[in-house]
Amino acid sequence: MSKNLRINSSKFIDQTNRISFIFNDKKYYGYKGDTLASALLANNIHLIGRSFKYHRPRGIMTAGSEEPNAIVQLHKNTSRTEPNVRATEIEIYEGLEASSQNCWPSVNFDIGGINNFFSPILPAGFYYKTFMWPANFWEKYEYFIRKSAGLGKSPTEPDPDIYEHRYIHCDVLIIGSGISGIMAAKTSAKNGLKTLLVEEKPYLGGTTIYQNSEYFKINNQTSGSWLEKEINEIKKLKNLEIKTRTSVAAYHGYNFLLAKENLTDHLPIEIREKKIRHRLLKIRAKKVVNATGSIERPLIFDNNDRPGIFISSAIKRYADLYGVACGEKNILFTNNDSAYETAISLIQKGINVKAIIDNRENVDSKLIYEAEKNNIKIFKGFTVVDTSGYKRIKKISIMQLSKDGQKVVGSKKNLHCDCLGVSGGWTPVVHLFTQSGGKLKFREEDSVFIPNEFPSNQISVGACNGDFFLDEILINVPKSLQKFLKIKNSEYDNIEVSSFINKSNRNIWLLPSDKTFGKTKPFVDYQNDATAKDIKLALREGFRSIEHVKRYTTTGMGTDQGKLGNMHALGIISETAGTKMGELGTTTFRPPYTPLTFGTIVGRNVGEYFDIFRKTPIHNWHVKHKAEFENVGQWKRAWYYPKENESMHEAVQRESKAARESAGILDASTLGKIDIQGTDASEFLNRVYTNAWSKLAVGKCRYGLMLNEDGMVYDDGVTTRLGENHYIMTTTTGGAANVMSKLEDYLQTEWPELDVYLTSVTDHFATVSVCGPNSKKIVSEVIPDLDLSDESFPHMSFKNAKIGKINCRVMRISFTGEHSYEINIQANFGKSVWEKCMDAGKEFNITPYGTETMHLLRAEKGFIIVGQDTDATMTPIDLQMDWIVSKKKYDFIGKRSLYRSDTIKEDRKQLVGLLTENPNEVLEEGSQIVSDINKSPIEMLGHVTSSYYSPNLNKSIALGVIRGGKKMMGQRLIIPMEKKNINVTVADPVFLDKENKRLNA
């Protein structure tokens, strides 16, 4: 096992910097520059994990973000643990700890591997088909299925890392730093454009940077060294920002892109403290150059998933970039010339290549000649039909292909190997392009989808545009850039390229086998264990749409989103169903391109910043006096103030009694306040409220109800006429912003002729509400100069006053039914006025009360709370508030809707009071109300909207909405609960002081 397969000192690997890491509890060494995958391969470790469904041993297939198999759990059982990390992407650092996933007890011996032998009875849709009978057993099945599903384990502790978001604006964004991206970056930045180049890998240069073959030359240098010089040059350019380890996740409309910049994942854990881990870049680019390259395709044959089977270009990358041999007895299997590049690269480094299986017949190129010269046996017109080796490939079987490629002929040959590289041609990475709305077209010659229609200001260049070969890139990319960036002279006009590759390929989506199809396992989606068999089964069962086949077979639904095999799935569907690839289309490419951490998505919006909240100017007093808070809209409102050992119920009962018997004080600062001015202010109010406003005298207050145009109650509150053309409107706490928007909307769009100005002043004032029989005495002590006599200052009126030198507005209005005052003062004096009232009220046992008591007190009076007793289906008539709807006014918002055929129905749900037979029984809010429990199904008449135990009436009271409730006064109804039925009587919703005597008490 512990062989060293490091073959040379690659200049990309720092061999002076040895790094130790742990894999499956064992210590290994690698070098700075290694990925976990390259370091494991250098240690001759190929078995990385188990597959999802059959628990088949799996190894490393690729060297990039397309990796389906080599996914690991990092730092298990710690707060930094992370599942499903691609070993091909994570760079090793001192102390890295990784372990295999989806295996128990270990990756070498995995109990779940037994699924592999049951695979004939685990076809596509197995779970859907098997566990649906009997339907009610699903819950029992689910427990076991959930346990066996999923790959890695999510962390159980809070994420200790810091994340942030950043906006970037640029003229040109270039995605990908392969040869095309580097050419684009230089062209753009040198022409004075503010340019951003992002690259998902830690280094620039893509696959060209390590290309040192004599067969690919630019200006008589190897393409690698030519590109290196270009990179050194662009690094000096001032208006070019380069971000490596940055992966674009999403490409939205209007060139808005999201990218994840990885800042610390390659650093030892102990130096990550207080550093930002990932940064979500929100990029708005005037122009975008997609240079995302291409992904080499696998080939689909029986048992094509064993550890030791790689994508051929990955073997080249491991050898050239990381200086690691993936095997000592290599065989390559290809349908194009790319595998020969790999072969030549390996030979140059002294790595044995035994054979190349090429499914093409009669092909020739300089590369093939070079391979033959190096004693590599080439099997032209052959295919691999099977492989063997459980935890590492040992042997392949090959056979000759028939002329049409549909069958195999002749006898089987076995070849021994420890590594098989496959190349099925190239797939342009068009994910981001299509996410942005781009349309693809199918190119028959080499069976690829390439960009066709560009939705925004963008182009695709290089391999992602279908230009896979060096000569095409150097000719086409500069031309496209020149046109796209509107540049006169290109940097790359007189460039010499030599490329000796043969561009032919023989694409066979599903390679034939000597075995009957049903007995083979040609994997299409490696991570989700979907085989060609599953796809064909789905088609036989009648699935036709590619989107349906995808979901039924789970092809392309793993964490890798099927970057390797999706094209083959499409190919197999089109062949089986007899549709053309171009007509079949593709599945939808959705963001993110590679998985994002939750941290990246939320950035700094965690903990107390997850959802911002608003505090009143008196908030700290409530905190100091041990208030419990409730969230109302964005506000934190004092809910109740429990004294020692008091329960919520006890506190609310005490507060409610105190407010009625002596004095209570409430922080009402959260109520929305809108300042309304202008010569048409009264007319405006006439149009937005249901009642009339023109005759309201200056200094008077009035309650108003606001409807939507559909006649349903929208908001309510008291509005005060401060002057001839000046009002202050109050709204509900939660509705303030919406009311403001609605009023602005009507003013700007429907009634622009009205001279009205609106200003939101909610935050400008603190509101202290003092209520109860002793409220007058308390307020007169706080504001001695104010005449509080009923004659001068009656209920529903307002006065300007001064507390010390500070102006305040005092309204005599009441939401509790008690004699009460609201003092509105500049916000920063709110707390001191509150404290003054507390001092003045001491002798009357003034009791601070919260929202719960406020709700109880108003329910005793039958006052509604919009949003609790109403739900956007209640008209004022339904609420028995006919008195507030003006009959005289010609129009107001919602008026016409009040006599639509639907709103005048008599059996609409209507607000009523409810009294329980047992006065101590308090109903649950939301419970259903019925009249006949013997009828089946039971007819629901309505539900309870508000319910309390009233300490002032010594009985339970409730409000509810009931179909036709107005006419059911005195009728007995039933509230069926889980354990018993509660008898209630429909009552008047006003339970206390129907004559409103207390207002002037």
Add this chain to the structure above:
Amino acid sequence: MFLINCPYCGERDQSEFKAGGEAHIIRPKQPTELSDDEWAEYLFMRKNIKGIQFERWNHAHGCRKWFNIIRDTSNDEIKTVYKMGESPPKL
């Protein structure tokens, strides 16, 4: 995410705006004289076109002004913006 050219502030990110549905639906001046059907037409019926659509938008986290947009809903391209009260420009 759109980039919207507010007629008062210039180009801003979509997150600053609030969509307000179909444009040029005029609130009837004399609602009381309308039949239920006529009122329902104003109240409920919206086109929701695939293609060129006239929309109301509000620069809610900006100048708070309402204005109109002509947008192709099939590809989200905003053809033009114009102020409230103006008649739609010819495309």
